[in-house]
Amino acid sequence: MRRWLGLYAVAFFAFLHLPLLTLSVFSFNSSRFTVWEHFSLDWYRAIFHDPELIEGTWNSVIVAIAATLISTVVGTLCAYGLWKRGSRLLTGTLYLSLVTPEIVTGIALLALFQWMFRWLHWHLGLYTVILAHVAFSIAYVVIVISARLRTISPNLEEAAMDLGASEWGAFFYVILPALGPGIIAAALLALTVSFDDYVITSMVAGVDSQTLPMVIYAMARRGASPIINAISALITVFFGLLIVISERVRET
């Protein structure tokens, strides 16, 4: 069985990575089309001459990191809080936030902000994007952590407290480490969802807060340009390196 699983895993990862690999290979193609012309770095050069793109990337990174940190912390706390004494209302609200089509969440948040800003005289900006991203990420975190919590014995906590730990101690030193991989999984999910979001972000972004998906979407609407290939290749390489480095660090 392990052999089948292994083979399947290879096919699975190939399927996952094939489209982007193809894009990356063709990002070195001087022609815009699938016909190979000759090797060229033109599209990469074009990226660095595009200030919109650079700014968009920077904004996306800031928003993603901020939103992930906030939503993972808030979401983990919430999942733990709901663990034994569930609140139907809160759980229901969280699920509802997932169920809402993105366009509706986007419009609703825009309406809310615009209504608030009439009194406060503020403008849309990066902070509204972060607030929005946290709002839709919390539910993902809660779901993942809750699923994991269900596999943890409910007696673990009691045992810790019987041994003298405080409530907070039991949580921090016993449950949290047990949740470890779950928290990482949830954080990764939140990070991805945030970095990738187009619909909601485009609604609540301000004048100065274009994110990478917004820039790419605008580019792509004008007809697929290999600059997009180049960008995706760069992002893939960057995160790939990050993964390799973090694995090395983990092993030491």
Added chain:
Amino acid sequence: MNRRYFILGMTALAGCSRASRPRLNVYNWSAYVAPDTISNFEAEFGVKVRYATYESNEEMLAKVVTGNSGWDIVFPTYTRIKPMLDYGLIQPLQHEWLPGLSNLDPRFRAPTWDRDLRWSVPWMWFATGIVYNRDVRPAPTRWADLWDSRLKGRLTMLDDPEDMLGACLKKIGLSFSSTDPAELQRAKQEAIAQKPLVRAYLNAEVRDQLVSGDVLAAQLWATTAQQAIDAGPTLAFAYPEEGFPLYCDCAVILRESQRSRLAHQFLDYLLRPKVAAAAADYSRVATPNGAAKGFLPEATRDSSTLYPPPSILERGEWPQTLPPDAQRLRDRIWTEIKAS
């Protein structure tokens, strides 16, 4: 914990405006200025321009409709000017600050949508027609030719209810901006009859497929068609015989803008013949600036796609702003077509 405060701090910094020079916020269609248009303006006037782009009027309107968007200048298609006026979104233009208005072509100095140019300055205009591969013989020159089963699977129409229904209306000899329910139902039948032949409903994305030959004929705007023809010489553009729509995107200054003088200076800058010519040439779209025509490279000036002769132009019509009821009916019909 420290890291979190650091990140929050960086966020706050990024959100703060970096204004030391005066700022102007311009929101325009994508690819509607030449690469150096904005930077030249910044250099000459010593200001910083925040320039962002959008792909549809609705996208722009959603941001602007509250009167608190932060943008100074936007470029609606002329049919949206009346609604924007009704919402009190536009500030009137001071003509004494816009001497460049005299550069405009006579046709655009008193357009039907803004007789005195009190609110808007025409920026670019174009029509919708048929772009096709020359291998298709006989060449499609009428909307009706797009219902030919020869083109099955190799034909695209615009993903835009106004344009697509408009083509159906013209095919059966009706007005592009018809509001009569019976006429619209007939147009709907035409669209549904055509649907099996249509590969997809695409806008500018179809350009690459035209060049590569995947698509043989497409309903497309003249500007995108010109870009396709530039990249694929086997392509050609036809202004349909039954009639076609003409569009004009105009610059307006939003009422919320506090930088009226600077905004006017920007508009006047855009009216300069050389600037308008450079933008029109780069973007492959027709300029309403008569004086600019002299600065266009010959190939662009002579392009029949962008600047058709008057005999063809008189077949065109300027779509009307649709009243809300007609809009509703058209939207429902559009959904029915797409869902069929």
Added chain:
Amino acid sequence: MKLRSWFVLPTWIWMVGLFAAPFAIVFAYSFLTRGVYGGVEHPWTWENYQRLFDTLYLTILLRSFAMALVATLLCLFLAFPAALFISRSPKHKNLYLQLVMLPFWTSFLVRTYAWLFLLRDTGLVNTVLQKIGIIHSPLQLLYNDGAVLLGLVYGYLPFMVLPIYATLERLDPSLPEAAADLGARPWATLLRVIVPLSRPGIIAGAILVFIPCLGAYLTPDLLGGGRTVLVGNLVQTQFTTARDWPFGSAVSMLLMLLVTVLVWGILRRESEQLT
């Protein structure tokens, strides 16, 4: 347990402020009338909901449910073995997880365009198939339901892998061992022991995939060529080109109601099973 109440407080604040409040606004919108040129206006009315009960819109809703269901099932079958593989790897678990996530850190749009690039008539798939000689003229792989499904499944695969992995990883290894000791063959152990035990993860994953698939509009638009209308496209059109926010709000409310009932039903069954 006072600590617990503090723990849920931040979430409450966020949900009330940035979800319940906007939600209330949309709910209110669904009872208003569309403004002349967009936005909303006064007379309160039931009209938007009345318009909904029409074959046209109900068919759209049905088709969307079917599409989302198929996509979810496909995701499940593809993701489960992968999650199993990762949870059983002696080392490099995080590496594999991150390899799963890696494609998804490039933009969703980029991935969709990658499929456009691959599936075009002159794209890689057609070119390769023609070179090998399997086909002689390009197949139209794009602009149909299959392409949309492919895009949806590809886009939401990690949302299925991660929750299932999170559950599997915590699975007591002695249980499958016990099954083996009792003579069960590996496949039987898989189906009769492991899958049922990973139920919470499967349910979580299914919900995380089904819901967005239901409301998807970018994928059907781009890969489907705008040829079909799913409920996500419908809502999106109402809020943009059609400028009929009240009707769009009504459609969203109906959608949310149906899915809430569905999800609630599932969760009720789950918690009943636990007690």
